[in-house]
Amino acid sequence: MATKVETHSFQAETKQLLDLMIHSLYTQKEIFLRELISNASDALDRLRFEALTKEELLTGDDKFEIRLEADSEARTLTISDNGIGMSRAEVVSNIGTIAKSGSRELMKKVQKGQSAEQISDLIGQFGVGFYSAFMVSDKVTLVTRRAGKKAATFWESTGDGEYTLSTAQREGRGTTITLHLKEANKDAGIDDYTDEFVLSRIVKRYSDFVTYPVINKITREEVEKDEMGMPVKGAVASTVVEDKTLNSMKPIWIRPQSEVKDEDYNEFYKHISHDWNPPMKTLQFRAEGRIEYQALLFIPSEASDDFYYHAYEYGLQLYVRRVMIMDRCEDLVPRYLRFARGVVDSSDLPLNISRQRLQEDRHITQIRKWLTKKILDTLVELKDNDEEQYRTFWKHFGKAIKEGLSSDFDNKDKLLSLSLFETSHDAERLSTLSEYVSRMQPEQEQIFYLPGESRKAAENSPHLEAFKEKGIEVVYLVDPVDELVIQHLFDFEGKKLKSVAKGTVELGTQEEKEQAEKEVKEKEEEFKDLLEMMQKHLDDNIKQVRMSSRLTSSPACLVGAEHDYSPQLEKLLQKGKGGGPAQRRILELNPKHSIVEKLQERFAADKDDALLGDYAELLMGYALVAEGTELIDPVRFNQLISDVMLARL
Numbered sequence: 001m002a003t004k005v006e007t008h009s010f011q012a013e014t015k016q017l018l019d020l021m022i023h024s025l026y027t028q029k030e031i032f033l034r035e036l037i038s039n040a041s042d043a044l045d046r047l048r049f050e051a052l053t054k055e056e057l058l059t060g061d062d063k064f065e066i067r068l069e070a071d072s073e074a075r076t077l078t079i080s081d082n083g084i085g086m087s088r089a090e091v092v093s094n095i096g097t098i099a100k101s102g103s104r105e106l107m108k109k110v111q112k113g114q115s116a117e118q119i120s121d122l123i124g125q126f127g128v129g130f131y132s133a134f135m136v137s138d139k140v141t142l143v144t145r146r147a148g149k150k151a152a153t154f155w156e157s158t159g160d161g162e163y164t165l166s167t168a169q170r171e172g173r174g175t176t177i178t179l180h181l182k183e184a185n186k187d188a189g190i191d192d193y194t195d196e197f198v199l200s201r202i203v204k205r206y207s208d209f210v211t212y213p214v215i216n217k218i219t220r221e222e223v224e225k226d227e228m229g230m231p232v233k234g235a236v237a238s239t240v241v242e243d244k245t246l247n248s249m250k251p252i253w254i255r256p257q258s259e260v261k262d263e264d265y266n267e268f269y270k271h272i273s274h275d276w277n278p279p280m281k282t283l284q285f286r287a288e289g290r291i292e293y294q295a296l297l298f299i300p301s302e303a304s305d306d307f308y309y310h311a312y313e314y315g316l317q318l319y320v321r322r323v324m325i326m327d328r329c330e331d332l333v334p335r336y337l338r339f340a341r342g343v344v345d346s347s348d349l350p351l352n353i354s355r356q357r358l359q360e361d362r363h364i365t366q367i368r369k370w371l372t373k374k375i376l377d378t379l380v381e382l383k384d385n386d387e388e389q390y391r392t393f394w395k396h397f398g399k400a401i402k403e404g405l406s407s408d409f410d411n412k413d414k415l416l417s418l419s420l421f422e423t424s425h426d427a428e429r430l431s432t433l434s435e436y437v438s439r440m441q442p443e444q445e446q447i448f449y450l451p452g453e454s455r456k457a458a459e460n461s462p463h464l465e466a467f468k469e470k471g472i473e474v475v476y477l478v479d480p481v482d483e484l485v486i487q488h489l490f491d492f493e494g495k496k497l498k499s500v501a502k503g504t505v506e507l508g509t510q511e512e513k514e515q516a517e518k519e520v521k522e523k524e525e526e527f528k529d530l531l532e533m534m535q536k537h538l539d540d541n542i543k544q545v546r547m548s549s550r551l552t553s554s555p556a557c558l559v560g561a562e563h564d565y566s567p568q569l570e571k572l573l574q575k576g577k578g579g580g581p582a583q584r585r586i587l588e589l590n591p592k593h594s595i596v597e598k599l600q601e602r603f604a605a606d607k608d609d610a611l612l613g614d615y616a617e618l619l620m621g622y623a624l625v626a627e628g629t630e631l632i633d634p635v636r637f638n639q640l641i642s643d644v645m646l647a648r649l
Contacts, residue, residue, distance in 0.1 A: 005166045029136050029189050033199070034206035035129035036079045036177060038271055040066045041210050043083025043175060045324045047147055050084065052325075057147040061172055068203075068216040068246075070194035075181045077193050081212075082174035087146040088153045091165065095130060095142060095155055129274070134159040136190055139180040147173040196244075203246040209268045211322065213245045251322060253296035253343050257284055269298045272317060273341045277301045280393060283342075283378055287370060291363050295371065297342035299378070303396040307339070314338035316371075319345040331364050336404035337375055339397045344371070376414050383418060394420050394430070398479075405485045416492065419485075422455050422476040424464070431475075433492045439473055443509050446498040449475040451483060451566040457628045462554035463500045469552050470507050474500060483569040501627075502560045505550040516549045523547045523591035530603045534587070534616040541584060541632055542620065548588035555593040558585045558623040567629045582632075587620055595619075614640050 044064045051057045061082055069078045086094060133140050138158060145152040154168035170176070184192040191198045196218045203214050220242070224235040252260060252268045266278045279298035286294045297316070306312050314335070315328030322345060333340050348363045379401075383390040394401075404415045420430035425439060436447060448467065452458030458476040467474050477486060489497060506513045524531065524547045535545045543561075551557060560566065564583055589596050603612055621637040624630070631637050 005164050007162055007164050009162050029132075030191060030193075030198075030202045031206070032132040032136055033079075033193070033202045034267075034271075035132045037066060037203070037207045037210060037214060039130060040079060040081035040083060040175070041207075041212055041271075042327075043081050043085070044212050045083075045327065047082075047084040047173070048324060049326070050147070054148070057173070064212050066210070066212055066214045068199055068214065070196070070199065070216075072192075072194040075183070075194065077179045077181055077199075078176060079179075080174060080176040082172060083147075085146040085149075085173045085175055086144045086153065087149060088151070088165070088167075090146070091142075091144060091153045091155055131159075133177070133179050136193060137179040137181055141178045141180075142175065143168050143170050144175040145170040145173050149173075200244075200246050206267055207271075208247045209250075209252040209264065209271065210247055211249055211251055213249055214247045215243045215245050218242060218244050251319075251343075251345070253284065253294050253345060254322075265296075265298075268296075269341065272343065273298070273300070275300055275304065275341075279341075280389065281378060281382065283374060285374060287367075291346075291348055291366050293344055293346040293348070293367055295342060295344045295374075297340055297371070297375065299375070299393070300339055300341065300396075301392075303339065307396075308399065312338065316340065317343045318349075319343060320349045321345075321347050325349070332368055333371055333375070334368070334404065334408055336400050336402075336407065337372060339400060340371075340375055372408070372411065376411055376418070379418055380414065391420070391430070399481050402479065402481045402485050406488045409488075416489075421482075422458075422478055424459070424467075424474045424476065427455070433475075436473060436475060437493050437495060440495070441470075441472060444472060445495065447475065447492060447495045448472060448498055448500050449477055449486070450500045451477040451486070451568050453568060453628050454478055460626075461501075461628075462551060462557040462623075462626050463559070465552040465554060466505060466507055466550045467500060472507060480568075483566060499560075499566070500550070501566065502564060503562045507549075520547045520549050520591075527589075527591065527596075527600055529607070530600050531589075533603065533607070533612060534619075537613040537616045538587065538620055541582075542587045543584035544586045546586060546588055547591045551588065551590035551593070553593075554590060554626060555595040556587060556589050556619045556623045558620070558627060558629075559588055560585050567627060571629075587623060589619070614643070618644070 044066070047057060048064070063082075065082065067078075067080045069080075070076070071078075140157055140159070142155040143152055144155075152168045152170035154166045155163060157163035179193075181193055182190055184190055193199065196216060199216055203216075207214060218241070220240050221237040222240045223231045223237045226232050252264060262282075265282045269279045269282075270276050278301060280301040281299040283297040283299070284295070286292075295316075313328055314333075315326070315330040315338075316332045317324060318326040318329040318332065329344070332344055344367060346363065346367065349361065379390070379393070382393065398420060401415060401418055405412060405419065408415065416433060420432060421436075423431045423436060425431060425436075433447065440447075450458050450461060450463060452461065455476055455478050458464075458474075458478060464474060477483065486497070486499075491497060506516070508516070527547065531545045531547075535542065538545065548557065550559075558567075560583070564585065570583055591597075599612065599615055602609055617636070618640050621631055621640070624632070
């Protein structure tokens with residue numbers, strides 16, 4: 001009997017989410033059984049893993065199973081397992097409250113006005129699947145005992161905003177969940193979940209692949225039969241209670257593909273990923289020879305909300321001879337392929353391998369290499385044969401693929417062929433670098449690119465003026481990861497990559513280049529004294545003031561030396577280092593702009609004119625604003641603008 005009952009209240013947002021659960025979020029309420037069986041399977045997996053180093057956890061009970069028991073008179077359904085179980089603290093953490101991050105994210109989806117069906121697909125993904133039990137129950141009770149512990153914990157809730165906790169008794173480790181079922185109501189989508197045929201159908205549909213037996217205790221009437229198998233006349237029927245295993249238990253990854261339906265793969269994917277959208281691609285293969293393993297991998301159809309967070313947990317499930325060793329083995333795929341989900345089953349690894357030994361194991365290294373190749377080959381095939389679907393993939397996972405360009409040099413060429421970029425050619429369609437090269441002008445020798453905070457910022461950059469005038473395409477590097485990529489990408493198909501915001505610009509035919517260089521040198525000689533004065537005034541922030549051949553309509557722009565950081569990368573590095581000295585850049589002036597011409601006239605009239613220094617600062621501020629970079633001294637810049645406006649009014 002449970003004692004020392006404690007009553008706890010759910011948090012406000014948890015109450016709201018639980019209310020949504022109870023009031024029919026799922027269109028198919030039978031899905032609750034999949035959730036609870038999945039949780040039981042996970043508990044058994046964790047027990048087997050811990051028992052590799054603590055064999056005593058299995059003492060007295062080494063038969064792993066999930067049991068269902070229905071009572072039609074009492075209207076209850078019990079789901080129990082002899083898995084790892086939970087301590088009281090774990091109950092409070094895992095069952096007593098809905099996962100906080102999950103509930104917040106799910107509530108955001110709800111508030112965005114998604115349909116009930118769309119919201120229902122998110123429940124398992126956000127770690128709140130246990131509470132789906134309240135869709136078919138008026139009350140849920142749970143008794144659990146952690147493996148290796150003597151004490152058990154009792155949890156109970158009617159879903160009304162409160163739950164109770166107390167100590168309890170349970171024979172052996174594991175968890176027992178009892179659902180006090182609502183009355184069957186076909187119109188409301190509630191079947192009779194005490195009916196053995198209903199339970200069998202649900203398990204077969206959603207949980208047939210679970211590697212532990214899902215056993216239902218059934219009751220049937222049996223009449224004595226004669227030698228011919230016919231009922232004995234006048235015999236009284238007896239009641240027989242027996243166990244019936246409802247699932248096949250044969251791991252889906254070892255079954256021939258011809259025997260497995262797409263629906264089966266989809267359900268297994270949902271089981272291991274908690275993503276209720278069907279996968280975009282399913283990959284099943286077997287390696288035989290010096291190293292043997294089987295793998296079943298999935299490429300999701302969309303990224304989860306936390307996919308690009310640094311703390312995102314990834315990895316494939318690792319089995320050794322069908323025993324789960326690790327739920328998330330990060331060593332099986334490189335981080336940039338973290339979107340891949342699935343199972344790898346090897347017979348060449350020891351069952352008690354440690355994480356450290358796993359990282360050093362040559363089998364894992366080779367499997368990782370093969371899996372990487374298989375995933376990339378699949379993406380190349382998808383890109384070549386179904387461009388629309390590939391671009392959908394890229395929308396969700398493209399930034400991750402680009403990460404590989406800075407780390408996986410063995411697959412650099414393949415990753416480049418998969419990578420898509422914004423360019424000035426088409427605002428609606430991303431391009432590969434191969435497509436860019438195919439559109440290059442006959443005299444063009446370089447692939448030009450421009451880093452920017454966004455496409456809009458890049459399109460309006462003064463650095464592009466000469467390129468627009470000559471119709472030369474420019475790649476826009478607007479993803480934060482692009483800054484990392486460009487540090488490791490120097491050429492493509494024999495064409496060097498060149499930033500339009502660094503160094504000098506040489507465009508057009510050889511004759512046009514020579515003419516432009518000649519004109520710039522002549523202007524620099526003509527404006528020599530003005531440039532020296534401006535350099536002296538701006539020396540703290542500018543390392544050179546010079547004339548430009550890249551500007552056609554703007555008076556000035558800031559450029560970097562060939563090996564300087566871009567403003568965007570500099571900003572990221574500044575944040576990472578917690579501040580520090582900024583780079584001094586080059587201020588380029590447009591010698592044909594009326595502002596620059598008038599500055600020269602004013603300088604020629606009075607070289608000591610105090611306003612010349614102010615105008616130099618204004619031009620530097622103009623250049624910073626034009627490229628979307630923060631002003632060095634906003635207060636000073638605003639004051640100068642105010643003074644100029646006042647002088648002209």
